[in-house]
Amino acid sequence: MFRFAIMGAGHIANKFCDAVRRIDGAEVVAVASKTGRAKEFAEKNGIPEYFGDYSEMLEKVKPDCVYVAATSNAHYELSKLCIEAGVPVLCEKAMFLNSADAREVFALAEEKGVFAMEAMWSRFLPAVVKAREWIHSGRIGEPIYATSAIGFKAEENPNNRYYSKALGGGAAFDLTVYDYEILTFLIDRPASVVSAHAVKTSDGVDLTDHILLNFKKDGCRDCLAVCESTLLAKLDEKIVIFGSEGKLELPRPHFATDCYLYNANFELIDSFKDAVTENGFVYETEEVIRCVKAGKTQSETIPHRLTIDCAGMFDELLA
Numbered sequence: 001m002f003r004f005a006i007m008g009a010g011h012i013a014n015k016f017c018d019a020v021r022r023i024d025g026a027e028v029v030a031v032a033s034k035t036g037r038a039k040e041f042a043e044k045n046g047i048p049e050y051f052g053d054y055s056e057m058l059e060k061v062k063p064d065c066v067y068v069a070a071t072s073n074a075h076y077e078l079s080k081l082c083i084e085a086g087v088p089v090l091c092e093k094a095m096f097l098n099s100a101d102a103r104e105v106f107a108l109a110e111e112k113g114v115f116a117m118e119a120m121w122s123r124f125l126p127a128v129v130k131a132r133e134w135i136h137s138g139r140i141g142e143p144i145y146a147t148s149a150i151g152f153k154a155e156e157n158p159n160n161r162y163y164s165k166a167l168g169g170g171a172a173f174d175l176t177v178y179d180y181e182i183l184t185f186l187i188d189r190p191a192s193v194v195s196a197h198a199v200k201t202s203d204g205v206d207l208t209d210h211i212l213l214n215f216k217k218d219g220c221r222d223c224l225a226v227c228e229s230t231l232l233a234k235l236d237e238k239i240v241i242f243g244s245e246g247k248l249e250l251p252r253p254h255f256a257t258d259c260y261l262y263n264a265n266f267e268l269i270d271s272f273k274d275a276v277t278e279n280g281f282v283y284e285t286e287e288v289i290r291c292v293k294a295g296k297t298q299s300e301t302i303p304h305r306l307t308i309d310c311a312g313m314f315d316e317l318l319a
Contacts, residue, residue, distance in 0.1 A: 002026045002289050005063035007054055007078050008070035009033035009041035012092065016067050017045040019281035026289060032057040054078060058085045065115070065288055068092055071161055072168025076101040079116065083108050088115035088292050090284070093181070094173040095119075099311040106304040115292050117284075117299045118307045120181045124283030126274040127256035131239075131248055132186050134261055134270070140243030143187050143215070146225035148179040150254060151208075151235035162231050163205055170206040172198070172314050175229035178254040179211070180310050183225055185301075186241060186250075189215040191309070194224075196317040199232075207231050209317060255280070 004020055006013050009031055020026050031038050032051040042050035051057040058066070058081070066082045068075060068091040075091050082089040083105065095118035096102040109116040122128055135143060151171075154162040161167045162174065184191050191213045198206035208230040215223040228235065239250040246269070249260045257277070261270040277283075284302075291299050298304045 002292075003029045003061075003064045004285075005030040005032070005057055005061050005066050006047075007032050007057075007066055007068045007082075008074075009035065009037040010069055010071075013041065013067070013069035014045065015279065015281055016069060016285070017047070019279045019285050022279060022282050023285060023289070026285070029063060030057050030061040054081060055085075058082065058087055063087060065090060065292055067119070072097060072173045073166060075168075076105065079105050080108065083112060083114045083116060086112060086114055088288070090117050090119050090288050092119045094168075094177045094310070094314070095307050096311045097168055097173065097314060099308055099315050102304075102308045102311040106298075106308065109297055109304075113295075113297060115288070115297050116304070117288060117291070117302050119281075119284055120177075120302050120306075121280050121284045122178060122182055122254045122256065123185045123301055124287065125256050125280050126277060127250065127259045127272055128182060128185065128253065130272040131250050131256075131259040132188070134248060134259075135186055135241065135243075136188070139246065139261055139270075140241065140248050141245030142220060143223040143241055143243050144221060146183060146187065146223065146239065146241040147228075148183050148225065148239045148253065149228045149235045150175045150178055150237050151228070151230035151233055153233055154231040163201065165203050165205050170318075171209045171229045171231050172206050172317055175231070176209045176211065176227060176313075176317070177310060179227035179229055180213075180313055181306060182239065182250075182253050183213070183227065184215075184306065184309075186239070186248075187215045187223060187225070189217040189220075189223070191215050191225075193313050193316050196313065198317055204318075206318060211313065211317060 030049040038050035
């Protein structure tokens with residue numbers, strides 16, 4: 001059995017437990033939390049061991065991989081703790097709050113030969129994979145312009161994690177990370193930040209982000225992309241990529257189940273619906289198992305460079 005342990009006992013960790021239960025040959029054997037919720041979480045999810053200390057869990061359980069489900073402010077510390085202990089790590093997005101932390105931890109992972117990956121589960125979803133396939137096979141021609149919008153209205157409470165600077169709150173780490181990491185998967189060219197603007201609270205938590213990216217590739221026209229995210233309003237969530245011969249639409253890209261292909265006259269010519277996936281975390285979890293068993297330090301689908309570049313975008317946005 002491939003043995004996972006979990007750091008953090010919040011809501012998202014329940015979804016991870018369900019994903020692991022759906023994979024033959026994998027199990028969650030331990031959970032640790034500093035909030036005192038580990039025992040209750042373990043009993044709810046049928047996990048045999050629980051701890052109030054992360055280091056103690058690593059030492060006593062020696063898992064094959066740790067899933068870090070704590071709030072964003074703890075991701076750097078916990079990822080580094082796992083790697084220093086020689087334990088592979090799958091860490092929730094945003095894995096790091098700045099590029100310096102990202103470079104440091106991934107360099108340590110390479111030095112020690114330990115697998116590390118950001119949990120950008122959306123890159124594995126069948127609808128997202130199909131959209132990428134359409135683009136790469138030239139079905140919209142050459143990508144020229146793109147938009148990505150993700151947003152909802154979060155509770156305006158300084159103790160809510162979305163509004164809490166201490167907990168790594170803000171639109172960037174919860175929403176804009178999806179804009180950037182899904183768009184760069186679909187278009188698959190080097191991306192540079194042309195401009196980055198944020199509306200922030202008085203203590204510096206970003207509530208609305210607006211980013212302009214430029215995707216460049218030798219021999220191709222530049223493709224500009226606008227990324228929008230907000231915690232202040234519900235947006236019409238979708239990615240739209242316009243090409244020289246048509247366009248592609250991906251509704252709710254971070255939870256995508258459908259994608260649509262249009263010709264140059266914006267007539268629908270193809271569509272895809274994912275009628276199979278019940279828990280999208282399964283795909284990233286299977287990727288981790290494959291990579292760890294193969295002795296890899298990173299995934300080709302979620303490479304270290306992606307997470308470093310996205311964290312570099314955070315640097316510019318939040319400067």
